[in-house]
Amino acid sequence: MTERQVHILNGVPASAGIAMGNAVVIDTRKIDRYPKIRLSEDLIDDEIQRFYQAVNASQNQIEEAKSALESQNIAREHIFILDTHLLMLTDPALVDRVEELVRKDCINAEWALKVALQEIEKDFSLIEDDYIRSRVADTSFVGERVLRNLVGKKTGEFHLQENSIIFAHDLSPADTAMLNKNVVSGFATDVGGVTSHTAIIAHSLEIPAVVGLGNASTLVTPGDRIILDGISGVVIVNPSESQIDEYQNRARSFQSMELQLKEKAKEPAITKDGTYVKVKGNLEFKEEVHTVLDHGAEGIGLYRTEFLYLNRAGIPKEEQHYHAYRTVVEAVSPYNTVIRTLDLGGDKFYAALGEAKNERNPVMGLRAIRLCLKEIDIFKTQLRGILRASAHGNTSIMFPMISGMEELQRAKEILEETKLDLTREGIPFDENIRVGIMIEIPSAAVIADLLAEEVDFFSLGTNDLIQYAIAIDRGNEYVNYLYEPLHPAVLRLIQFTIDGGHNAGIPVSMCGEMAGREIYTPILLGMGIDTLSTNAFAISHIKEMARKLNLEKCRTIVEHIFNMTTAAEIYDFMTNEIMDNSNNIFDLT
Ligand code: PEP
Numbered sequence: 188m189t190e191r192q193v194h195i196l197n198g199v200p201a202s203a204g205i206a207m208g209n210a211v212v213i214d215t216r217k218i219d220r221y222p223k224i225r226l227s228e229d230l231i232d233d234e235i236q237r238f239y240q241a242v243n244a245s246q247n248q249i250e251e252a253k254s255a256l257e258s259q260n261i262a263r264e265h266i267f268i269l270d271t272h273l274l275m276l277t278d279p280a281l282v283d284r285v286e287e288l289v290r291k292d293c294i295n296a297e298w299a300l301k302v303a304l305q306e307i308e309k310d311f312s313l314i315e316d317d318y319i320r321s322r323v324a325d326t327s328f329v330g331e332r333v334l335r336n337l338v339g340k341k342t343g344e345f346h347l348q349e350n351s352i353i354f355a356h357d358l359s360p361a362d363t364a365m366l367n368k369n370v371v372s373g374f375a376t377d378v379g380g381v382t383s384h385t386a387i388i389a390h391s392l393e394i395p396a397v398v399g400l401g402n403a404s405t406l407v408t409p410g411d412r413i414i415l416d417g418i419s420g421v422v423i424v425n426p427s428e429s430q431i432d433e434y435q436n437r438a439r440s441f442q443s444m445e446l447q448l449k450e451k452a453k454e455p456a457i458t459k460d461g462t463y464v465k466v467k468g469n470l471e472f473k474e475e476v477h478t479v480l481d482h483g484a485e486g487i488g489l490y491r492t493e494f495l496y497l498n499r500a501g502i503p504k505e506e507q508h509y510h511a512y513r514t515v516v517e518a519v520s521p522y523n524t525v526i527r528t529l530d531l532g533g534d535k536f537y538a539a540l541g542e543a544k545n546e547r548n549p550v551m552g553l554r555a556i557r558l559c560l561k562e563i564d565i566f567k568t569q570l571r572g573i574l575r576a577s578a579h580g581n582t583s584i585m586f587p588m589i590s591g592m593e594e595l596q597r598a599k600e601i602l603e604e605t606k607l608d609l610t611r612e613g614i615p616f617d618e619n620i621r622v623g624i625m626i627e628i629p630s631a632a633v634i635a636d637l638l639a640e641e642v643d644f645f646s647l648g649t650n651d652l653i654q655y656a657i658a659i660d661r662g663n664e665y666v667n668y669l670y671e672p673l674h675p676a677v678l679r680l681i682q683f684t685i686d687g688g689h690n691a692g693i694p695v696s697m698c699g700e701m702a703g704r705e706i707y708t709p710i711l712l713g714m715g716i717d718t719l720s721t722n723a724f725a726i727s728h729i730k731e732m733a734r735k736l737n738l739e740k741c742r743t744i745v746e747h748i749f750n751m752t753t754a755a756e757i758y759d760f761m762t763n764e765i766m767d768n769s770n771n772i773f774d775l776t
């Protein structure tokens with residue numbers, strides 16, 4: 188047996204914790220480069236045979252994956268998806284059509300498959316029924332599998348045993364949400380940034396993760412022993428015994444520190460000079476609500492409802508919205524739950540809402556409120572669910588990605604129409620439900636004073652605000668180095684938003700990842716932020732940080748850093764002068 192290679196890889200820490208286990212490598216890259224080949228008549232039969240071999244191989248792989256899932260007692264709906272894929276591999280619209288195209292046009296099977304899939308997608312997009320239309324995603328998935336077998340690449344399967352550490356070029360938020368927490372102890376991706384939605388889901392599931400690792404998924408061999416440090420972003424492949432000992436110690440001290448913090452997590456965060464700092468939690472799945480509350484959340488500052496749409500067949504019905512929101516609102520009340528209306532698009536692509544798929548630049552495309560204002564029925568269905576849930580506890584509504592006044596006014600109009608419908612139908616809801624917006628597009632930050640007149644609260648979405656202000660894709664590892672919350676332009680946008688909100692008498696919170704990093708807490712409190720909402724893991728850390736601070740001194744710090752010209756200068760000041768030095772803002776007297 189050849190000796191396994193040792194590698195130390197550095198990436199971006201995306202979800203804290205130390206995981207040890209064995210590598211499982213999955214290939215998630217799409218095959219989008221293959222030639223169109225014109226075949227001579229005598230090669231046609233062989234080509235068709237090659238296609239059917241690929242279909243057979245695909246069937247065998249799916250059967251194998253299905254038995255693996257069955258033996259792990261995985262939920263029936265995941266197995267059902269595989270059954271659907273098997274059925275599609277016998278569908279004449281796919282299989283017979285490819286054969287026909289190869290024969291008629293004398294082209295290679297890859298190209299014929301591509302044409303057949305495009306035709307199917309087009310047909311699906313015309314179908315009225317939501318459920319059937321949503322199955323287009325399955326068709327592409329099956330098509331991709333056959334394609335891989337055609338070009339000789341085997342699809343990686345999730346053969347998961349306990350302590351699996353997943354390596355992939357990339358994982359979509361939907362893939363990540365499917366990971367079974369009981370067997371997956373960590374994951375590592377070649378691409379991605381700290382605020383990608385994949386990283387956010389990892390946080391939410393409390394699975395340690397490192398992203399932006401370059402070519403880790405090609406370097407690692409299935410079965411390699413792995414140490415994954417989601418705190419520092421280091422991944423060690425086939426570590427030595429001494430490295431294993433060292434990391435076991437680190438994992439133990441990390442866990443005991445977390446335990447200590449968690450014990451105090453439910454106590455309020457009061458600064459040294461007596462100001463109460465409200466810390467709420469962000470939520471992606473209704474099932475996680477008790478975990479977030481256990482971590483000390485004083486309400487939900489951001490419920491990302493779009494995850495209701497992913498990994499399911501069809502668009503959720505009003506009842507599904509209502510039940511999900513009601514479960515959360517009832518668990519969180521008397522604290523408030525801010526339910527954000529759907530923010531699909533960008534990296535959270537949902538096949539059932541087909542159009543967005545072919546956008547050249549989805550992050551700047553038909554995303555979030557733009558999509559809702561186009562698909563008003565979908566929007567109203569969700570609003571009805573939220574409003575009905577508001578009858579059961581303290582609820583607020585928040586619109587994402589507002590770029591200007593017209594959009595906000597239109598969204599509010601639709602909300603009013605929905606309220607009117609419910610009133611006519613005699614369905615109860617909270618008539619005074621508070622309505623807020625995310626400030627996550629620079630144009631909104633710059634007119635925060637105007638928008639503030641129209642809403643009850645603001646919440647700063649720094650993940651997007653930074654992406655759009657500095658013009659860097661938040662999920663792109665090549666420009667990660669530019670993703671800088673301390674950029675003076677970002678700080679000014681934040682300050683402008685806080686002032687705009689406060690001058691109009693409304694509170695301003697922050698629910699982007701910046702709210703969950705201790706180094707920024709003194710700055711944000713000094714700028715006047717009212718509430719910080721973070722992933723569950725960070726809540727206890729932020730509370731503990733706030734307890735060490737003196738608010739007056741934080742304000743002085745802010746005055747000081749607003750005279751600085753670069754993020755590096757501010758960062759150095761915060762780390763050297765503030766965090767480490769005894770002449771600091773921590774008022775320990
Ligand atoms: C943000 O942009 O900061 C935010 C909280 O929203 P999301 O991460 O879901 O885009």
Ligand code: MG
Pocket residue numbers: 587627648650651
């Ligand atoms: Mg956002």
